[in-house]
Amino acid sequence: MQEDNQQTSQYVQSPQPRTDIGFPSGGAKENGSKSSIVKWVFVIVGILLIVIAGVWYVFNSSMGSSGSSPSPTPSSGLSSFATLEPEVEPTPSPTPESISKSDIRINVLNGTGKAGEASFLKGELEGAGYENVEAANAQSQDETRTTATFSEKVGQDEVDEITKILEDIYESVRVRKSEVSGDFDIEILTGPRKESEAPSSTESPSPSPSPSPSPSPSE
Numbered sequence: 046m047q048e049d050n051q052q053t054s055q056y057v058q059s060p061q062p063r064t065d066i067g068f069p070s071g072g073a074k075e076n077g078s079k080s081s082i083v084k085w086v087f088v089i090v091g092i093l094l095i096v097i098a099g100v101w102y103v104f105n106s107s108m109g110s111s112g113s114s115p116s117p118t119p120s121s122g123l124s125s126f127a128t129l130e131p132e133v134e135p136t137p138s139p140t141p142e143s144i145s146k147s148d149i150r151i152n153v154l155n156g157t158g159k160a161g162e163a164s165f166l167k168g169e170l171e172g173a174g175y176e177n178v179e180a181a182n183a184q185s186q187d188e189t190r191t192t193a194t195f196s197e198k199v200g201q202d203e204v205d206e207i208t209k210i211l212e213d214i215y216e217s218v219r220v221r222k223s224e225v226s227g228d229f230d231i232e233i234l235t236g237p238r239k240e241s242e243a244p245s246s247t248e249s250p251s252p253s254p255s256p257s258p259s260p261s262p263s264e
Contacts, residue, residue, distance in 0.1 A: 143200035144230065150177040152229040156188030162235050169210060183234055190217035191236040196225045207231065214242050 155163035163180035170178045191211055195204050211218045216237050225232045
């Protein structure tokens with residue numbers, strides 16, 4: 046009986062071999078996560094270095110291009126600023142050069158229906174120094190005012206001079222600036238003259254011939 050108890054106690058006290066079954070130990074897992082974190086840190090640091098190097102290169106390139114050019118121009122870098130362009134004032138359109146008095150061509154049209162009116166004004170203008178004057182009849186023969194049309198090539202001095210001549214002769218004068226038909230620079234359509242300038246309708250009687258003396262009888 047004692048032998049049986051001893052065998053039983055020996056059986057109970059003898060340790061059995063222990064077998065670990067399950068997940069790996071926590072130390073290996075912790076070491077793997079630490080190594081992956083270190084790898085990501087190196088990757089992020091490398092990316093940041095590349096970005097900083099690119100920004101530095103672009104900045105130096107923009108500064109160098111702005112320093113070499115005489116006038117600042119907007120660059121594509123990060124430090125570029127918009128530059129305001131100076132306002133350009135519109136240039137006025139050039140005015141045509143005035144032609145000389147001797148080259149001005151004038152067309153005088155008789156609009157009154159009275160013979161000789163255009164020729165009369167032609168003589169007045171030629172007396173003022175205008176050499177190229179032509180006279181003709183207008184289509185309308187019932188004009189009530191004198192109209193003078195000047196082209197843009199006629200100077201203001203000539204406009205004032207001719208206007209003064211017309212105002213001294215005619216009752217009503219209208220002056221305007223416009224294109225003139227044909228090769229003329231001025232066109233004048235005559236109207237009625239003032240009473241002091243109107244031609245006399247009555248003719249002065251011709252003097253009667255004086256009788257010749259009769260010869261005295263000879264003695």
